[in-house]
Amino acid sequence: MAPSDRPGYWGRPTSTLDWCEDNYVVSFYIAEFWNTVSNLIMIIPPIFGAIQTFRDGMEVRYVFAFLGLAAVGVGSWCFHMTLQYEMQLLDELPMIYSCCVFVYCLYECFKQENTVHHLVIVILFMFSVIVTVVYLQWKEPVFHQVMYGILVGCLVLRSVFIVTWVYPWLQPLAYTSLTVFLMGFLLWNIDNIFCDTLRDARRKLPPIVGAVTQFHAWWHILTGLGSYLHILFSLQTRTTYLRHRPKVKFICGLWPVVHVETDKAL
């Protein structure tokens, strides 16, 4: 049966990008199976992070940071499942918006509690609007990638400043986040550059190799983890500055969360 006749087929791909994973191979209902399910790491932990942050009475910007990451995960799930252009926007535009929230959190971490810096908000809002309008007109993925890269570069510079000059003891968390993120970026590039070789290898080798060599899926996992750790770093910086005595705990001895004691904790 041709893919277009199968139940669950979402229609001819209309996205401007189609990744290296072969389409509709694992499931009739999911165009890129591994690229889709790997988004769970970007959805589930940040939701718990948002709940914990809300319960601890922390500033709402950190709840938005966690929810922004979860929104990227949901958008990315929809995109890889369908390969439809509208879903691609649901994946890529929230990457810009949530990164702007991260930038705001990290550049405003040494300000009085619950103060709002309107100028920074206006600048980041204008940046988001301009990127959105230009990208809707000029459907060039490299434009989106460069804009996203600029925001990540701002986060890296600010993180390095904080752990060099203010809180050196946060270096392990900051550099783990950065290393994990950059490893993901390396695999994202390998997946794009060596796609033909990877596809050939997958066809000749056992199916398990096909699953573990989906480097775009690994990019989701590593960038999801790196971004989550980045929010923890940002939260740790902020709560240390506010003298809220943050504690990093490991759920099941494995998964890191920041617990904070504030007067507003529920």
Ligand SMILES: CCCCCCCC/C=C\CCCCCCCC(=O)N[C@@H](CO)[C@H](O)/C=C/CCCCCCCCCCCCC
């Ligand atoms: C100091 C640590 C920095 C951590 C920064 C974390 C910022 C995270 C912000 C938002 C979360 C986004 C999570 C990424 C989800 C990816 C979803 C995805 O795969 N989307 C694709 C479509 O499926 C989309 O087309 C992919 C775009 C990839 C763009 C890659 C550009 C990366 C640029 C990295 C530049 C590094 C600069 C380093 C400077 C020293």
Ligand SMILES: [Zn+2]
């Ligand atoms: Zn993706």
